[in-house]
Amino acid sequence: MIALTLAEVAQAVGGSTHDIPDPTVPVTGPVVIDSREAGPGSLFAAFRGDRVDGHDYAAKAVAEGAVAVLATRPLGLPAIVVDDVQRALGALATHVIDRLGVDVVALTGSSGKTSTKDLIAQLLRRHAPTVWPHGNLNNEIGLPLTALRAEQDTRHLVLEMGARGVGHIRYLTTLTPPRVGLVLNVGTAHIGEFGGRDKIALAKGELVEALPADGVAVLNADDPLVRAMASRTTARVVLFGEAADADVRAEDVRLDSRGRPGFTLRTPSGCAPVTLRLYGEHHVSNALAAAAVAGELGMPVEEIASALSSAGTLSHWRMEVVERPDGVTVVNDAYNANPDSMRAALRALVAMAGPGGRTWAVLGEMAELGGESLAEHDAVGRLAVRLNVSKLVTVGGQAAAWLDMGAKNEGSWGEESVHVSDAETAIDLLRGQLRPGDVVLVKASRSVGLERVAQALLDGVDGDQGEATA
Numbered sequence: 001m002i003a004l005t006l007a008e009v010a011q012a013v014g015g016s017t018h019d020i021p022d023p024t025v026p027v028t029g030p031v032v033i034d035s036r037e038a039g040p041g042s043l044f045a046a047f048r049g050d051r052v053d054g055h056d057y058a059a060k061a062v063a064e065g066a067v068a069v070l071a072t073r074p075l076g077l078p079a080i081v082v083d084d085v086q087r088a089l090g091a092l093a094t095h096v097i098d099r100l101g102v103d104v105v106a107l108t109g110s111s112g113k114t115s116t117k118d119l120i121a122q123l124l125r126r127h128a129p130t131v132w133p134h135g136n137l138n139n140e141i142g143l144p145l146t147a148l149r150a151e152q153d154t155r156h157l158v159l160e161m162g163a164r165g166v167g168h169i170r171y172l173t174t175l176t177p178p179r180v181g182l183v184l185n186v187g188t189a190h191i192g193e194f195g196g197r198d199k200i201a202l203a204k205g206e207l208v209e210a211l212p213a214d215g216v217a218v219l220n221a222d223d224p225l226v227r228a229m230a231s232r233t234t235a236r237v238v239l240f241g242e243a244a245d246a247d248v249r250a251e252d253v254r255l256d257s258r259g260r261p262g263f264t265l266r267t268p269s270g271c272a273p274v275t276l277r278l279y280g281e282h283h284v285s286n287a288l289a290a291a292a293v294a295g296e297l298g299m300p301v302e303e304i305a306s307a308l309s310s311a312g313t314l315s316h317w318r319m320e321v322v323e324r325p326d327g328v329t330v331v332n333d334a335y336n337a338n339p340d341s342m343r344a345a346l347r348a349l350v351a352m353a354g355p356g357g358r359t360w361a362v363l364g365e366m367a368e369l370g371g372e373s374l375a376e377h378d379a380v381g382r383l384a385v386r387l388n389v390s391k392l393v394t395v396g397g398q399a400a401a402w403l404d405m406g407a408k409n410e411g412s413w414g415e416e417s418v419h420v421s422d423a424e425t426a427i428d429l430l431r432g433q434l435r436p437g438d439v440v441l442v443k444a445s446r447s448v449g450l451e452r453v454a455q456a457l458l459d460g461v462d463g464d465q466g467e468a469t470a
Contacts (some may be wrong), residue, residue: 001043001148002096003028006068006080009043012095013070013088015080025067031092031148032061033141040065045089046072047141054085086140090175093144097176102154104176105293108161108169108204109184109220111340112286113138115278116184117160118314119290123307127299128155135315136335138162140171147176156297163203164193173210180296181207181235182218182289186225187340188376193368201225211235218292220285221246238296240288248292250274250284259351261287265305267295272305277312279319279331280348317451319348322458327436332454333443337366339376342443343383349441350387357439358390362426362453364444365399374402381406381417391433392417395426396448423449427456 007023010016017023029041035057038044044061046054046069058069059077068078070085082088097104105120107113114136121132131154133146138160150157159176163169186201204226208217213234220226221241230237240248250263251271261284262275276283291304299307313320317335324330329352333345346361353359361384369376381403384392392407394400394417404419420426430440430453440457444450 001027001029001031002099002150002152004096006078009068009070009092010080013080013082013091015070015082015088018074018079018081019076020068020078020080027067029065029067031070031089031145032066033145035061035064038062038064038066042066043068043070045070045085047085048072089141089144089148093147094175096150097147097157100150100152100154102150102157103180103297104178105156105158105180105182105297106161106173106176106178106207107159107182107184107289107293108163108207109182110187110200110204111338111344112184112282113160113162114315114318114335115283116182116286116289117158119286119308119311120158120293121314122311123290123294123299123304124156124158124297126303126307127294127297129153130156130158132158133160136160136162140168143172144175161207163206166199166203167206169203169206170210173207178207178211179215180218180293181211181215181233182293183207183220183226183229184285184289185220185223185340188338188369188372193370197225201229205229205232208233208235216296218289218296220289221249222285238292240292241285246288248288248295250288253281253284255281255351257354259348259354265291265301265308267291267301267304269295270301272301274305274308276308277310279321279352280344281351282344282348317454319345320454321352324458327438328434328457329439330454330457331439331441332451332458333441334448334451334454335446337364337443337445339366339369339380342366342380345441345443346380346383346387346389349439350389353439357437358435360391360393360430360434360438360440361389362393362395362430362440362442362450363400363403364395364448364450365397367445367447373399377402378406378409381408382410384417385410390416393426393429394419395423395444395450395453396421423452423456426453430457 003026027043031043038061044066071079124130161172215235217233217235217237221239221243239246253263265274320332394403407417442454
């Protein structure tokens with residue numbers, strides 16, 4: 001974070017100082033919400049959660065070097081007291097970004113946000129100092145924490161904006177008003193909470209509504225619900241996709257023998273060849289979105305194509321591809337799952353194995369689908385059959401059983417699909433049946449914890465690692 005005195009921080013957040021001998025002491029380190037991350041010059045924000053109250057760890061944070069605590073009550077140590085720590089954190093982020101005058105790029109979508117954010121970051125950091133979220137920091141706490149990592153020389157700030165209801169993205173845009181807004185897609189992630197795709201589109205479109213007249217709305221030309229958002233903004237609209245009228249589009253799309261896409265990138269300023277290191281054709285759309293953003297921020301098309309062709313993963317457990325010495329390839333995509341990303345991952349799995357290759361899909365529950373859960377899990381199970389996935393292992397409770405049911409109802413599957421109760425059983429099954437040349441996909445919502453399966457299959461393995469994100 002840029003250096004601010006404690007007096008300046010207090011003024012920015014509307015707080016009062018307590019037990020601070022010298023309010024001119026500066027915050028020179030990061031703003032943290034975990035006392036274990038506190039260090040010299042940092043500011044510790046004490047959040048009260050369901051199980052842990054950050055105020056109980058304030059003394060530890062100060063002992064580690066934090067110059068003060070952002071708190072809701074005096075603590076007998078240096079503190080800036082506010083009514084609401086979350087609101088104060090947002091206000092501090094707004095103050096810092098206003099002072100810096102950086103280009104704020106915000107993106108949202110039902111799937112692919114983190115993958116595309118990572119691509120944009122890898123493009124823009126070639127162009128100028130860039131800050132972006134590490135991991136999945138896309139809510140009312142994570143977004144300000146990312147913004148507060150900006151330094152005096154930061155030129156680009158890339159922010160991922162998630163939503164679990166109408167109004168959430170609108171609030172986030174008030175904290176760090178974007179100049180470039182990117183909407184990837186409107187799918188079925190969190191549909192149980194929203195109540196339908198129309199409500200999801202309403203929420204995602206709040207991003208383009210927040211753009212200034214001299215801003216840029218980057219919209220997916222291939223998604224009708226996203227394309228329609230052009231009417232909801234006064235900003236200039238740039239379309240990306242494979243549609244003929246897209247401003248930034250892919251031509252001559254192809255996959256190599258490992259399922260990695262290549263294409264010709266065509267933009268208003270020229271075209272250039274791209275060969276991605278990422279696995280799965282769905283990354284073409286993510287790459288086009290990143291290219292459109294980078295082009296609007298001044299990168300030439302040749303540099304964009306070069307950066308895309310060398311980009312890898314920046315986030316864990318998102319299509320992390322490791323080939324074991326025995327020839328088994330493990331694809332760890334266990335960070336999260338929704339119907340759209342599940343379908344994309346299955347298609348990528350089949351492409352990676354190639355004709356005649358044996359594929360395993362180890363799948364678990366897709367959470368937060370509400371009344372659509374049965375239908376969506378059934379459909380994914382059926383898709384595994386239609387794609388000729390060799391073996392399906394569904395792991396967990398009722399939702400995983402629906403995946404298995406869909407597969408068995410789709411075709412004459414018997415032993416090709418099996419439902420097991422837990423990760424340990426799945427690990428034992430796989431260890432006993434995997435053979436050289438197999439490709440194993442592991443994917444589920446984060447709450448399922450299926451990364452344990454992928455990690456167990458790679459324990460002690462020192463193989464070649466490919467890079468991708470879904």
